Amino acid sequence: MTAAESSPGTLRAHFGLWFGLTVITAMLVAAVFAPLPYDPIKPNADAVLQAPSAAYWMGTDSIGFDVFSRVIEAARRDLPLAFGGAIISAVIGVPLGLATTLKGRASEIIMRGLDAFQAFPLLVLAIAIVTLTGNRLEMVIFAIVLIETPRMMRLIRSEGLAIRESRFIEAAEAMGARPRRILFVHLLPNVTGIILAQTSIAAANSLTVVAALSFLGIGVSPPDPSWGVMIQAGARLMTSGQWWVSLFPGVAVFLAVMSLNLIADDLDVIFERTSR
Amino acid sequence: MLRRLIIIPISLFFVVAFSYALVEIMPGDPALAIAGNTANEREVAIIRAELGLDRPFDERFVRFFTDIAQGDLGRSFFDGQIVSHEITRYFPASVEIMVLSLLFAGLIGLSLGALAGYFRQRAPDSVARIVITALQAVPEFLIALLLIFFIFYLWRWAPAPIGRLSLTDTYPPVVTNFLFIDLILAGDWNGLRSTAHRSVLPVATLAIGTAAYFAKVARATIGAAMSSKQVQFARACGLSEFKVLQYALLQARGPIITYTAILVAALVGGASIIETMFSWRGLGQWGLQAILNKDVPAIQGFVIATGSFTMIVYLALDLVVAALDPRIRHDRG
Numbered sequence: 110m111t112a113a114e115s116s117p118g119t120l121r122a123h124f125g126l127w128f129g130l131t132v133i134t135a136m137l138v139a140a141v142f143a144p145l146p147y148d149p150i151k152p153n154a155d156a157v158l159q160a161p162s163a164a165y166w167m168g169t170d171s172i173g174f175d176v177f178s179r180v181i182e183a184a185r186r187d188l189p190l191a192f193g194g195a196i197i198s199a200v201i202g203v204p205l206g207l208a209t210t211l212k213g214r215a216s217e218i219i220m221r222g223l224d225a226f227q228a229f230p231l232l233v234l235a236i237a238i239v240t241l242t243g244n245r246l247e248m249v250i251f252a253i254v255l256i257e258t259p260r261m262m263r264l265i266r267s268e269g270l271a272i273r274e275s276r277f278i279e280a281a282e283a284m285g286a287r288p289r290r291i292l293f294v295h296l297l298p299n300v301t302g303i304i305l306a307q308t309s310i311a312a313a314n315s316l317t318v319v320a321a322l323s324f325l326g327i328g329v330s331p332p333d334p335s336w337g338v339m340i341q342a343g344a345r346l347m348t349s350g351q352w353w354v355s356l357f358p359g360v361a362v363f364l365a366v367m368s369l370n371l372i373a374d375d376l377d378v379i380f381e382r383t384s385r
Numbered sequence: 386m387l388r389r390l391i392i393i394p395i396s397l398f399f400v401v402a403f404s405y406a407l408v409e410i411m412p413g414d415p416a417l418a419i420a421g422n423t424a425n426e427r428e429v430a431i432i433r434a435e436l437g438l439d440r441p442f443d444e445r446f447v448r449f450f451t452d453i454a455q456g457d458l459g460r461s462f463f464d465g466q467i468v469s470h471e472i473t474r475y476f477p478a479s480v481e482i483m484v485l486s487l488l489f490a491g492l493i494g495l496s497l498g499a500l501a502g503y504f505r506q507r508a509p510d511s512v513a514r515i516v517i518t519a520l521q522a523v524p525e526f527l528i529a530l531l532l533i534f535f536i537f538y539l540w541r542w543a544p545a546p547i548g549r550l551s552l553t554d555t556y557p558p559v560v561t562n563f564l565f566i567d568l569i570l571a572g573d574w575n576g577l578r579s580t581a582h583r584s585v586l587p588v589a590t591l592a593i594g595t596a597a598y599f600a601k602v603a604r605a606t607i608g609a610a611m612s613s614k615q616v617q618f619a620r621a622c623g624l625s626e627f628k629v630l631q632y633a634l635l636q637a638r639g640p641i642i643t644y645t646a647i648l649v650a651a652l653v654g655g656a657s658i659i660e661t662m663f664s665w666r667g668l669g670q671w672g673l674q675a676i677l678n679k680d681v682p683a684i685q686g687f688v689i690a691t692g693s694f695t696m697i698v699y700l701a702l703d704l705v706v707a708a709l710d711p712r713i714r715h716d717r718g
């Protein structure tokens with residue numbers, strides 16, 4: 110890593126972080142406060158498949174829904190789902206990950222179990238779980254947590270194992286600190302940056318999972334808007350040229366995911382992570 | 386290495402147990418949920434017996450394992466097909482799309498990554514980083530839709546996304562279940578051309594979607610290799626810059642092979658949305674349909690097939706990486 114890459118603070122040095130935070134904040138603010146020009150769940154049968162115009166900024170779909178209103182409304186559902194899933198994964202994954210840095214047979218077995226678990230196509234697994242448990246919205250969060258927690262654990266474990274070799278841990282052990290104290294007082298503060306970065310990545314992944322699930326009509330039920338549902342609504346129209354129905358919700362997913370990834374990238378640089 | 390081999394049966398046990406657990410997590414009476422509202426008592430009873438729900442848990446669990454050990458994955462609830470036959474029928478198509486997409490993804494990704502790594506911190510690197518970041522953030526189904534819009538609708542370069550053969554093409558006699566190979570064996574060159582043409586959109590989608598991974602890892606490893614002593618020495622010897630880059634690439638082969646293996650495993654079965662969008666009729670599309678139908682034996686077969694395939698790929702990966710790098714010795718680990 111060069112000096113230019115790691116110098117903290119300036120906007121130029123951390124363009125990604127500021128860009129990402131601005132976009133995500135703007136999306137959240139819009140989701141909460143923005144006045145919607147049209148009712149997002151009441152179609153207007155007289156305005157079907159209108160191209161983007163001054164009246165309909167992002168056009169309308171084949172039922173007569175206003176795409177712009179629904180893109181904003183969908184953020185109210187998709188963003189909390191993704192953030193909720195990511196935060197729960199961190200809350201569960203961090204203590205478990207720290208615990209597996211303790212030497213012993215149990216942690217070895219847990220990690221092998223995780224290896225086997227990660228051998229599945231995880232998105233398909235999420236689809237299976239949500240469908241088989243009755244297609245409810247809460248299960249989407251459960252599926253996200255199931256996918257993201259092992260990743261969090263793995264990362265915290267590898268970072269934790271590296272830090273455990275440090276002198277100050279050795280010193281703490283020599284002074285008779287208990288394992289729990291070492292984990293939460295000495296190790297935890299040293300992995301804060303990694304936790305933040307990984308939570309951001311987890312939120313980005315979750316958003317993709319939510320979009321993919323709702324694209325398949327899993328977890329959310331129409332006419333409730335979700336970016337994935339909206340992209341699906343326009344999927345067939347792509348072959349006949351009405352690009353706006355899918356494109357705008359697609360751009361929303363894209364912007365949100367990219368912002369979260371950029372935030373994570375810069376956090377990694379700022380906290381000078383040692384391994385991944 | 387022995388240690389690595391012992392893990393295989395343990396992992397397989399996890400995979401099978403997991404596929405079993407999938408039925409257990411269904412709320413209420415799984416038989417009722419599968420049969421749906423229109424089923425009568427008799428149909429529900431048949432499904433219940435089929436799942437073994439009329440017997441105690443431990444007996445069910447043991448029976449599930451012995452059946453699978455004998456290669457019996459049961460029959461689909463939905464269309465009565467034998468699940469293991471269905472898997473061998475759909476698996477080859479998934480392998481075909483995986484191989485083709487990774488070929489192109491590797492080509493695009495490694496070139497982009499090598500360019501960025503070679504010109505570290507300079508203009509080409511900045512452009513490559515923006516492209517990589519953007520590519521990583523686009524969901525694959527959105528790439529598919531954009532390609533359909535531009536390449537099919539606007540420019541008419543590719544045929545409609547309705548399957549691997551057009552309605553007028555006839556399927557060649559099934560020999561290997563690999564459509565490309567079967568077409569060649571049948572000498573059906575028109576069919577081959579048609580299928581290749583119809584592969585453009587789905588292959589391009591997955592290639593673009595996965596190219597970013599190759600680019601990212603190539604950029605990082607080649608970037609590091611370019612400042613290594615080996616490259617310094619190669620330059621000092623007066624080798625051409627192209628030769629130097631070749632040596633740098635050689636240093637980066639370990640991580641690149643690792644990523645390839647992960648993607649090989651992920652794409653077989655994992656590309657279900659893209660397979661479905663383009664009616665590719667591979668394992669992923671079959672598995673997704675099984676899930677949406679709540680077709681339990683098929684779902685379990687799918688989970689076991691993809692899980693085992695991934696394990697085989699990861700084992701092969703470990704062997705290859707160990708063969709390439711004599712410093713890694715698994716028996717001492």
